[in-house]
Amino acid sequence: MLIHExxxxxxxxxxxxxxxCSGLCCTALFxxxxxxxxxxxxxxxxxxxxxxxxxxKIHPQLEKQKMKGCIGYDCFGAGQQVTQIIYQGQTWRDMPxxxxxxxxxxxxxxxxxQIRYYLTEAMLLIPAQPLKNSVQSLIEENIKICQDQPxxxxxxxxxxxxxxxxxxxxxxxxxxxxxVHSEGxxxxxxxxxxxxxxxxxxxxxxxxxxxxxxxxxxxxxNGTLFLGADTRDTNFKNADLSEAVxxxxxxxxxxxxxxQTKLPYHLDYPVTWx
Ligand code: SF4
Numbered sequence: 001m002l003i004h005e006x007x008x009x010x011x012x013x014x015x016x017x018x019x020x021c022s023g024l025c026c027t028a029l030f031x032x033x034x035x036x037x038x039x040x041x042x043x044x045x046x047x048x049x050x051x052x053x054x055x056x057k058i059h060p061q062l063e064k065q066k067m068k069g070c071i072g073y074d075c076f077g078a079g080q081q082v083t084q085i086i087y088q089g090q091t092w093r094d095m096p097x098x099x100x101x102x103x104x105x106x107x108x109x110x111x112x113x114q115i116r117y118y119l120t121e122a123m124l125l126i127p128a129q130p131l132k133n134s135v136q137s138l139i140e141e142n143i144k145i146c147q148d149q150p151x152x153x154x155x156x157x158x159x160x161x162x163x164x165x166x167x168x169x170x171x172x173x174x175x176x177x178x179x180v181h182s183e184g185x186x187x188x189x190x191x192x193x194x195x196x197x198x199x200x201x202x203x204x205x206x207x208x209x210x211x212x213x214x215x216x217x218x219x220x221x222n223g224t225l226f227l228g229a230d231t232r233d234t235n236f237k238n239a240d241l242s243e244a245v246x247x248x249x250x251x252x253x254x255x256x257x258x259x260q261t262k263l264p265y266h267l268d269y270p271v272t273w274x
Contacts, residue, residue, distance in 0.1 A: 002126065002243070003125055003126050003127060003176070003222070003223055003243050003245070004121075004124050004125060004126070004243065004264065004265075005124045005125075005126055006124075006265060007124055008265075008266070010120060010124070011120070011266040013077050013081070014076050014077045014113060014116065014117050014120065015077055015249075015268075016074055016075045016076065016077050016078075016079060016080070016249070017077070017079075017080045018054075018055075018079070020079075020080035020083060020084050021054065021075075021079030021080050021082075021083050022054045022079070022083045022091035022092065022093070023046065023047075023050045023054035023055075023056075024075070024078075024079045024082060024083065024092075024102075024103070024106045025073055025075050025079060025106075026046065026047040026049075026050045026054075026056065026070075027044065027045070027046045027047065027050065027092065027103065028043055028044065028102075028103035028106045028107060029043055029107075030042055030043045031047070031069065032069075035068075035069045036066065036067055036068030036069035036070065036071070036072070037067065037069040037070060038058075038065075038067065038070075043103065044099065044100060044103050052093075054091075056070070063271070063272050068232070068254070071253055071254070071270065071272060072232065072250055072253045072254035073250060073253070074248065074249040074250035074253060075110055075113070076110065076113035076114050076116070076117050076248075076249075077113055078106060078109040078110040078112075078113040079106065081109055081113070081146055082102065082105055082106045082109050085146075085147060086105060086109070086146075086147070086148075086150060086153070087102060087150075101150055101154075102150075104154055105150050105153050105154060108153050108154060108156065108158065109146050109153065111158060111162075112142050112145065112146055112156075112158070112161075113142075113146070115142060115161070115162060115165045116139060116142045116143070116146075117248065118165070118169055118227070118246055119135050119138050119139050119142070119165060119168070119169070120139060121245065121246055122135050122168065122169060122172040123135045123136060123139065125172060125175075125176065125245065127175045127176055128172040128175050128176070130175075131168060131171055131172055131175075134168050135168055135172070138161075138164060138165055138168060141161070142161075169227070173205070173207070173225060173227070176203075176223055176225065176245060187201075187204045187205065187206065187209070190210075191206075191209055191210060191211045191212075191214040192210050192211075192212055192213065192214065193212070193213045193214060194214050194215070195214075195215045196214060196215060196216050196219055197215050197216070197217045197218060197219065198217070198218045198219060199216070199219045199220075200219070200220045201216070201219050201220060201221050201224050202220055202221065202222035202223055202224060203222070203223050203224065204221075204224050204225070205224075205225045206224055206225055206226055206229045207225045207226070207227035207228055207229060207246070208227065208228045208229060209229045209230070210229075210230045211229050211230060211231050211234045212230055212231075212232045212233060212234065213232070213233045213234065213235075214234050214235070215235045216234060216235060216236050216239050217235050217236070217237045217238055217239060218237075218238045218239060219236075219239045219240070220239070220240045221239065221240060221241045221243065221244040222240075222243040222244075223243060223244075223245060224241075224244050224245065225245050225246055226244055226245065226246050226247040226248075226251060227245075227246040229251065231251040231252075231254050231255040232254045232255070233254070233255065233256060234254075234255040234256065235255070235256045235257075236255050236256065236257040236261050237256060237257055237258045237260070237261060238258065238260045238261060239257070239261050239262070240261075240262045241261065241262060241263055241264065242262040242263060242264055242265070243264070244264055247264060247267065248267075249267050249268065252267050252268075252270060253270045253272075256272075256273075257269075257270070257273045258273050258274060259273060259274065261273065
């Protein structure tokens with residue numbers, strides 16, 4: 001079963017590169033200790049562990065210290081785009097009077113990159129080829145606004161853009177299960193903590209499902225939709241996710257797995273997967 005067209009280069013801008021960022025996620029976002037961050041904090045306040053050079057003081061110990069929120073978060077590459085391209089290497093520390101603007105731009109670009117990620121995958125899905133031109137034009141619009149001046153980014157009508165992107169993504173999703181099975185697969189209403197070890201989940205629509213702590217060890221996910229699914233502590237050890245659809249790096253980072261888990265080619269193994 002092959003539903004993805006391979007294109008390594010196209011994913012590069014959506015891989016987060018913390019060495020080219022300025023600690024934006026560790027500063028701009030609101031955190032709660034209950035969600036696996038070091039301490040409750042408001043947006044715009046740097047994390048207590050953020051060093052002056054924007055590295056994390058406890059990065060090698062994140063797993064040991066159970067910082068699941070930090071491990072799970074992924075910015076889709078928005079951080080380096082804002083730091084290096086939009087602000088040309090100038091950071092919120094260099095320009096404290098523009099810090100709030102920079103954080104607001106980061107949050108907006110993060111949301112746009114998240115949509116770009118899904119659209120990029122949609123464009124590479126072989127069954128969705130008839131919609132390729134519509135998807136491509138939404139991606140081009142996204143790339144353009146994410147290179148624009150901060151004022152234009154902040155005044156961009158995100159909701160209207162999201163509405164158009166969702167409309168296309170829904171059409172793409174409708175094409176997929178039919179390509180894997182003759183009809184969409186029925187899935188349980190509740191996955192929370194359930195045992196689905198070794199099950200064939202191919203063609204299932206798990207979009208927005210709470211898969212928290214469910215056991216999918218050795219399960220198969222060809223063409224399975226993961227759009228917005230909550231995969232915190234979901235067990236994917238020895239599972240085959242290589243042809244899963246709309247699975248993100250953040251979802252993978254939040255889940256449990258190992259080096260025998262098969263991932264979509266554009267996602268990386270989290271350091272916690274041994
Ligand atoms: S602990 Fe490290 S990774 Fe987590 S928010 Fe703080 S600086 Fe960022």
